[in-house]
Amino acid sequence: MAELDEILKRYTDPATGPVHGATFVAVDSKGNDLYCSSFGSRTVDRSEPLTPDTLTWIASQSKLVTSVAGMQMVEKGLIGLDDDVREVVPALEDVKVLLGFEGENETADDLDLLATLRAGGKVDFETIKPKGEPIYEDVKGKITLRQLMSHTSGFCYDVGNPLILKWSAQRGRKENMFSGTIGGSTHPPVFQPGTSWAYGPGLDWVGQVVEALTKKDLDTYMQENIWRPLDATRMTFHPTKHFSPNPMPPLHESAVRSGSSLAPEPGTSPWPLEARDAIGGAGLYGSATDYIKLLSCLLQGGAPLLEKASSVDELFRPQIGEASTQAFRNHLLMGVGHRLFRQSGDEATKDELMPVGHSLVGQSNMLDVEGRRKKGSVSWGGLPNLAWLIDREGGVAATLFTQILPAGDMLCREMVVELEAALYRLKGQKGEE
Template sequence: MSLSSISAEFSRRSFMRGAGAVGTGAAMLNIPFAGRALAASPADSWPGVEALVSDYVRQRKVANMVCALGWGQREADFIAKGRDSFLAERMADPDSLYRIYSMTKPITGMAAMILVDEGRLSLDQPLADLLPKFADMQVQKIYDGAITPDNLERAVRPITIRHLLTHTAGLGYGSMVQQGPIGAAYAEKGLVPGAISRIEIPGLLRGAPAGSLAAFADRLAEMPLVYQPGTRWSYSVGLDLMGRVIEIASGQPFDAFLQERIFGPCGMASTWFRVPAEEKFRLTANYFLLGDNLLPIDQPGTSIYLDQPAFPFGGAGLVSSPRDYDRFLMMLAGYGAIDGVRVMSERAVRIGTSDLLPDTMLPGDIYPATYGFGAGGRVVRTANGPNFGWFGAAGTTGFVNMGSGLRQGQYSQYMPAQFYSLQEDFLAAAARDAGRR
């Protein structure tokens, strides 16, 4: 099988398969809050998860895997197997560093909810209030068709903050989702939502990113939308654009706002857009699956994440540790509070983890029928309340059940994530184990 054919996993169809990955596991989370004593060890507490992790590492499907599982405000149980890379001496542990890619989105979404709660943004506020260049958008008549006047029409409604948070703005996602001329145009204009490797890999992100969030926003405003705003769920750069919105609404650089308002208060000391040189010893390697072979595409010593990014990618730019991201999920499980520190209001968390999809969605869209979508993450409805979170393109998973308080984090590094059923299998195993307790 060729590299280019494997890379096709990153096509629009692959993303939509990934969009359905959580259904089985999350739907099982109809369980009460765990008030019982913990078992003797994480392996005893979470036998299904431990078996899953052991199986993947033993079969060398992945170099390592770390899972973080916890309840409410209790400390997490960690299950860790393997080494930071196939060649590393260091064993993977809760402080190993992983490229969390799109698990950045819920963090950006909650940053936006802080500003909504403070009255500096509102969910149904037109984006053009903050970025006037988005006032008169054009929309493709034929999805992924030509970018020519005969295939364009005016947007029937403005893009709103709600649309950006829920992937319903009609924005594209470059060559990883868009297959037609608009995908090439995104790459040409530097509308790239992240970094993967110094190696050119067919089907992955292409093009040099715009030099700043401001330039990214300005260039994006020149592109036609792929759908009418508010009508379809379509994976997009909406959360990257939200970074620029947050800058304007807060008066701070986006990354500084995250540090001051989320990372610092949550005690997340190992979450960065750029990995400090002195911390690269705990950075894991990322691999690309070519058939059954794992090819290294981003090694710790030469990682692209050691460079300063062109701008902080709010959709897929962060590196974090299992311990750190669990702190973010713990804050959400505490409805905005962690270790006695109030990071967000309860109201902001409740709204952000609820279904925010607009009421203008067209019939037949998978999300209104099957799922909801909140501030940067999927909402799966359960008897206990919403299960909120999202996935990463290199095989990571992070969810929290807002009723039971169950926190579910799984970390490994391989691409494309959909090559294995790991993300779905992890959530199902975590739900089964939690139901036994």
């Protein structure tokens, strides 16, 4: 444990550390704690201590939870993975694929816009309004639960896609993926379902499927069917309401790092604290000590949340075809993915990227990574540089909680790789005892 302590202490050092606060929690396949500790501060000014129970916006780590809720619907026989969700969610009933705009082709301006988006720059909606009308194509076939979970449905995040940004600008659309409303996820898909891969609001729509089938708000459903069975009391989409009438626990503050600066500076979370809707792909707040209970449950076979071990197998196995896999690999190469996806700590070329697939819960490793995760492990993360891992063969589940912006921070990636390697050394030592 001393090695893990040293890594976290170094990265959160008040004088030289690039992270103001980080929590790392890990368990083995029997549910025993391997490690649980926080270093640094929950505040950017380093004035308040961080603990493993500190309330944190977990962003896309919400997706794993919503996938489990979706699989519960499948186990109950309320929907199949390959059923058309448009028959359940009226808002998707008449959706069409957006191909482009009349009189426009991909131009240098579009490529410049894409480069601006990838660099985190701001977009002037007035300058990107298309002159022609949208060109649509009917959806060919179904939009399935499986596609929504694996990001092959055609839906992409709006703030990172020039086509959807132009569509939004033309309509004067105000909501987006950070609005905390399902309207922020309501826009056309940009490719035919099942033909490619794009990171997007698929799990937001899975949440809507759960709500439609259960007639319950997603937060209420998860409290009753996920968090209560796990005795997890600090997981919610609506923290101000959830903890009332008691005061809401203090939050892990957001920090931003820009340019070549190592020190994080005060930042603003892009997610509204009082979101209107329970957004299944991004909206959860919670603690590392509660989130690890979900990871541990899945590591041990899924009970009490899932009735069948085969349901966990289905969640974890690679799900996407060749074209979608190539699009997914391109996504990772653009720097959006965690360094966990690479064979080493260095940046990778297309040939050097480790073989990966995409499951119903995140990235799936196709080979062992020496000294770290085993083949078949699954992992993903959250925008403020959180990360989670479930390795059934290696008998390990772990999560890192931080609140550093922007996503894909290089120093946070290095911290994740170091922590994972040290965790497996610790696991090996415990196995020898």
